[in-house]
Amino acid sequence: MSLKRRTVLKAVVAAPGAMFAGMPSVVLGNAPVRWRVQTLWGAGEETFKFFQEFCDNVKTATSGRLEIQPFAAGAVVGAFETLDAVGNNVLQGQSTYPGYWAGKEPALAVIGDFAFGYTAPEQQERWLYEKGGIEMLRQSYQRFNVHTVGATWWGMESITSRKPIRRPEDFAGVKHRGAQGIAAETIAKMGASIVVIPGGEAYSALEKGVVDSVDWSTLSVNAKVGFFEVAKYATYPGFHSMPIQDFTVNAGAWKALPDDVKQIVERTWREFSRTQVTRIAANDQRVATEVRAKGVELVAWSNADLARARQLAQGVVDQWSAKSALAKQAAESQRAFLRELKLLA
Secondary structure, three states, X not given: OOHHHHHHHHHHHHOOOHHHOOOOHHHHOOOOEEEEEEEOOOXXXXXXXXXXXXXXXXXXXXXXXXXXXXXXXXXXXXXXXXXXXXXXXXXXXXXXXXXXXXXXXXXXXXXHOOOOOOOOHHHHHHHHXXXXXXXXXXXHHHOOOEEEEEEEEOOOOOEEEOOOOOOHHHHOOXXXXXXXXXXXXXXXXXXXXXXXXXXXXXXXXXXXXXXXXXXOOOHHHHHHHOHHHOOOXXXXXXXXXXXXXXXXEEHHHHHHOOHHHHHHHXXXXXXXXXXXXXXXHHHHHHHHHHHHHOXXXXXXXXXXXXXXXXXXXXXXXXXXXXXXXXXXXXXXXXXXXXXXXXXXX
């Protein structure tokens, strides 16, 4: 062995960290940031698998610097408890429906599901990202120590029911599973009794007759859950409700991320959103054919009945608008945009 090599080896043995001191930390391997995020979806639902893909994509795109562990609804805390858990850093994030927290901030109902308004996810996406809606959503959540990264949709929802609901009057006397917000309150004005339970409990409630109809998700998601094993009617195409699925994280956890990682997360979320919307729309079309063949009747409302329902919904929007300044701002902003789209008179 040469004198020079022996000298180098002695130096390494004497001070094993010395030769690495000036090397970049990426070579040494800093511990990744790890987040736990709970969704509104059950573990068996395809939408939960989509969210798992988003988490995998974040890890890949950040070269492992951020790892997001996804949890199904109720896995860590109750479905209606995630906001407090995220604000207190028990969870680092939630991906759920903002309207669950409408009792805390009314604007979350107005933004979370502007029911009987939009007819496609792309429309509200434009309002969010072109008309200032995302900032209103962030302001709505801000006082809970959280930050909203972005939003997506699973499409226009279908109502599964034990009896056909062909017009507003058919809701009279129906026990209807709905979430807090404009859609449920509009349906209540049509005569239904609203039962507020987590979506994960909707199948059991429908099977046992606790409810007669369920407002949970789109046709294909409902079929996957098994609703059509116990009910043989569904509204399709959907028309009444198009809820937001947000991605909202602990404010401190977000602030601690490097700026480039924040940009990657935002970009990856937008890519995920487009993919989810496209996949579910294609699934809905395919499933519509499949369930018809199995004896499920798909019910479409007439334009006249839809117009009456929209009029009822705007009265509900007025009531929510009066509950907070931010709710009023969000309602008027969306109404103005819907007029641009010729969806409101």
